[in-house]
Amino acid sequence: MFKGNCIIAQSGGPTAVINSSLAGAIEAALGSAAINEVYGARHGILGILQQNLCDLRREDPASIQGLRHTPGAALGSCRYQLKKQEDYEQLLDIFRRYNIRYFFYIGGNDSMDTAAKVNRLAVEEGYDLRVIGIPKTVDNDLPLTDHCPGYGSAAKYLAASVLEMGIDIQSLITSTKVAIVETMGRNTGWLAAATALARRQPGDAPHLIYLPEVAFDMATFLTDVEEAYRQHDTVLVVVSEGLLDKDGNYIFNDAATQDVFGHQRLGGLGQFLLNKIETELKIKGRVILPATSQRSATHLASRTDADEAYAVGRAAVEAAVQGASGKMVALNRQEGEAYYCTCGLVDLDQVANREKKVPRTWINPQGNDITAAFINYARPLIQGEVNIPYCDGLPTYVNLVGHPVQTP
Secondary structure (H helix, E strand, O other): OOOEEEEEEEOOOOOOOHHHHHHHHHHHHHOOOOEEEEEEEOOHHHHHHOOOEEEHHHOOHHHHHHHHHOOOOOOOOOOOOOOOHHHHHHHHHHHHHOOEEEEEEEEOHHHHHHHHHHHHHHHHHOOOOEEEEEEOOOOOOOOOOOOOOOHHHHHHHHHHHHHHHHHHHHHOOOOEEEEEEEEOOOOOOHHHHHHHHHOOOOOOOOOEEEOOOOOOOHHHHHHHHHHHHHHHOOEEEEEEOOOEOOOOOEOOOEEEEEOOOOOEEOOOHHHHHHHHHHHHOOOEEEEEOOOOHHHHOHHHOEHHHHHHHHHHHHHHHHHHHOOOOOEEEEEEEOOOOOOOEEEEEEEHHHOOOOOOOOOHHHEOOOOOOEOHHHHHHHHHHHOOEOOOOEEOOEEOOOOOOOOEOOOO
C-alpha cells in the first residue's frame, strides 16, 4: 500500500460550499489506511511554502461536520501563482520533509493550474506524489465537468435576490424605474444567466440579461431598456461584470490594475450603464451590487450543491488512494427523468487555464436573455436547503482550531 501524509488546501474566492468539499476530503483522509497524518495548509499553496500547517486529526469531529454549513474558507485561501524556480524547489523540499504523498487542492481555474504544475514537478523530480484537484467556483467556468460546486448556491442566492428585487421595484410609486444588478462573471455569464430562474410568470424580473458570451452594443442596449420600460413600467436588468464589445474589449474595467494572475480588475459596469440610461433615456435608476454576498450566502445555499461539494471532496481522496494523480474530480450528469450526478476524473492539464462558456444556443438570438435549455440545465442545481443551526436569530458557524504542526 502506498502510504504517507497528505495536505489539503483551499485557494481562490470562497463559495458557500467550499468547506463542504473540505469536510469531505478530511473525513475521507481520516478514514483511509493509506494516509497517516492529515495536514491543512493555511492560505493555500502560500501556506505550504511558509510551512503554515495545521493538524486536522486533532480537530473536533463536530467542527469538521459543521464545515458543511459554514461559509468562507475555513483553512484560509490565497491568490498566489507559482512562478519562481525557488518556489518549486522549496515546495518539493517541504513535501519531502513532511513526507507528503497526497496533495488535494480545492479551487478554480488558476488553482487547477497550480495543481497541474505541482503534479508535473513531482513527475519531473521522480518524487512519488499524488495530486488531485477538487473543483470550486461560483463562475461555473471549469471545463469537462457538468457544473462546479459553488455555482448552484450562488445561482440560488442571485435568483432569490432578483425575485425579491423585482417585487420591490414594482411595489413603489417612485421616479426610480430601472435597477441594474451587476453579477460576478469575468469572462462567462453563468451567474447572470441564473437570475432567470427567478421568473414565475411572463413579465417577471429580470427583464433583460446580458452575458459576456455575446458582444455588447450600447445602442441596442438602450433600445432594449426603453422598450422594456414601455412594456413593464419598471425594468430590472442583470449584467455580468465582464461584458465585452465586438472587438473583445471590456465595456468597463480598471485597465490600470491587475491581480497576481494578470487578470484585469473589473467593477463599475453597472454604474457606467446606468449613467448612459439616465443621460440618453432620461430614466432614473439604481445599481445593485451583490458583490461577495453571492458567493458567501450559506444561509441560502443549495442542498444539492452542498451535497455534491462534499462528494467531490471524498471522491478526490478515494481516487488518490486508488492510484490516480494529475486529475480533477468532475461531476457527470446522468440521463433520466430525475437529476443525478456521479463523480469522475479528468486530466488537470485539460482543465487548467481553460474556460467553459455558456453555449450560444442557450442565449436568445437578441443576446439579451437566455433560453429554456439553460433553465432545464440550471434548475436542478438550486434544489433543497441546507439545515443550519441558529442561535439568537442568526446562523451558527464553526471555526477550525488550527493546531500547529511541528516542523520536522
